[in-house]
Amino acid sequence: MSSKSERSPSPSEVGFHVFSRRSLFAAAGAVGVGLVAAGYGDKASTTPGTTPGTAAAAAGSGNPVSVGSNYSDEKPKAAFAAAIAATGVPATINTVDHNSFQENFNTYIQQPDDVMTWFAGYRMRAFAAKGVVGDISDVWAKFTDFSDGFKKASTANDGKQYFVPFYFYPWAVHYRKSLFTEKGYAIPTTWDEFKALCDKMKADGITPLAAANDGNWPQMGMFDMINMRTNGYDFHVSLMAGKESWTDDKVKNVFKHWAEITPYYQPDANGRTWQDAATALGKKECGMYLLGTFVTDNFDPSKDSGAQAIIDDIDFFAFPAIDPAHGQDAVEAPIDGFMMAAKPKDEAGAKALLGGLGGAPAIDAYIGLNPSVVAANSKAKTDGYSALQKKSAELVGSAKQISQFLDRDTDPAFASEVVGKALADFLADNSQVDSILSTVEDQKKTYTFE
Numbered sequence: 001m002s003s004k005s006e007r008s009p010s011p012s013e014v015g016f017h018v019f020s021r022r023s024l025f026a027a028a029g030a031v032g033v034g035l036v037a038a039g040y041g042d043k044a045s046t047t048p049g050t051t052p053g054t055a056a057a058a059a060g061s062g063n064p065v066s067v068g069s070n071y072s073d074e075k076p077k078a079a080f081a082a083a084i085a086a087t088g089v090p091a092t093i094n095t096v097d098h099n100s101f102q103e104n105f106n107t108y109i110q111q112p113d114d115v116m117t118w119f120a121g122y123r124m125r126a127f128a129a130k131g132v133v134g135d136i137s138d139v140w141a142k143f144t145d146f147s148d149g150f151k152k153a154s155t156a157n158d159g160k161q162y163f164v165p166f167y168f169y170p171w172a173v174h175y176r177k178s179l180f181t182e183k184g185y186a187i188p189t190t191w192d193e194f195k196a197l198c199d200k201m202k203a204d205g206i207t208p209l210a211a212a213n214d215g216n217w218p219q220m221g222m223f224d225m226i227n228m229r230t231n232g233y234d235f236h237v238s239l240m241a242g243k244e245s246w247t248d249d250k251v252k253n254v255f256k257h258w259a260e261i262t263p264y265y266q267p268d269a270n271g272r273t274w275q276d277a278a279t280a281l282g283k284k285e286c287g288m289y290l291l292g293t294f295v296t297d298n299f300d301p302s303k304d305s306g307a308q309a310i311i312d313d314i315d316f317f318a319f320p321a322i323d324p325a326h327g328q329d330a331v332e333a334p335i336d337g338f339m340m341a342a343k344p345k346d347e348a349g350a351k352a353l354l355g356g357l358g359g360a361p362a363i364d365a366y367i368g369l370n371p372s373v374v375a376a377n378s379k380a381k382t383d384g385y386s387a388l389q390k391k392s393a394e395l396v397g398s399a400k401q402i403s404q405f406l407d408r409d410t411d412p413a414f415a416s417e418v419v420g421k422a423l424a425d426f427l428a429d430n431s432q433v434d435s436i437l438s439t440v441e442d443q444k445k446t447y448t449f450e
Helices: 054-059 074-087 098-103 122-129 148-153 177-183 191-203 220-231 233-240 249-264 274-282 293-298 307-313 347-357 360-369 387-398 412-428 430-444
Strands: 065-069 091-095 115-119 164-168 171-176 207-209 286-292 314-317 330-332 335-340 401-403
Touching: 065 074, 065 347, 074 091, 074 293, 074 347, 074 360, 115 122, 115 347, 122 412, 164 347, 164 360, 171 177, 171 220, 171 274, 171 293, 171 330, 191 207, 191 249, 191 286, 207 249, 220 233, 220 249, 220 286, 220 330, 220 401, 220 412, 233 401, 249 412, 249 430, 274 286, 274 293, 286 293, 293 314, 293 387, 307 314, 314 387, 335 347, 347 360, 412 430
Parallel strands: 065 091, 065 115, 207 286, 330 401
Antiparallel strands: 115 335, 164 335, 171 286, 171 314
């Protein structure tokens, strides 16, 4: 086990700054990407006014690049297709259900597509260390506007780059503004206020907390937030790095706090998809929902005339403080993007596509169809950002610490095979915390952390 501290980059490291409302969009997304695409061999070039990747595609064989995608929900799927088209690089998208893609990635990466969707942080570094994804440092050499922080988030332990960021989104507590106005609910900033609000909602016949855990990942966000609010960011990342004991009283205290709010959950969270929980929030059957801002993906105005009204009515607040020493300092804000196979069938094409996906036109096309995220490219269009996107950029920009998400901040196999199951077991029976945590600690010893 390395003695090096494993953590997600701080806001300043990824280019996030404390924004004033006036300057917010001068730095929205906080990072920029050069518009020069990595090309097919030495012949590739991009001329002014062309879409990144177009000239590169023209200079190459034109055979489609194979892309493995976890953008399986309808809205992100359509948006991703638009982003690929905007690069001008011919590509074939192979879409797999989001949960299945993540759970089977260890097998998939043995015979992967040329390019694949994936995540920044430990999850990227772990596969880079195994030699199963490709070095794209030459693609990065042609990016001119990424901050050093986003480059760091894309860099593995060997100092090379293996990841192209696309967008980020915060996790926060979502709610319907009209419901809060109608009932006179106030935004809670402390744990006691949060529990008191849950009591009010319950008395009003509303299930306070929408809850899902299908795939054993949604509730990782709840663990992360309670841990960072209870024990602080530094302890959280140290625990994720395998340097703290899961039987420590600090960890037990996390579950003690968590058990205080599980009675407010929708029942049987382990069997519910995040989409079903989002639907309950949309119907005002549930009052609040801790999830990423992709919660709005669940509502499709093209199919439901009432969907846009729901999207416009959704707002969020930062997870409440538990220990005043840590306040609401930390924010969970995963960075999504792309990697390349270690030995792609078409390396030149793969790098051209990655270069194009790093450009503003690709993320503009994506957000044009799926405006639930914030672009990682400072040259992306922000004039059409929704109130939720603006607030997302502001929340992340003002955070003192940023985590990536439990299954991205620790060993991927440990997260999916051990922690995910443990959290599901806790939700099924929270009286067995000591036994559950002892099992996690015992199994942790079989994993090698960075």
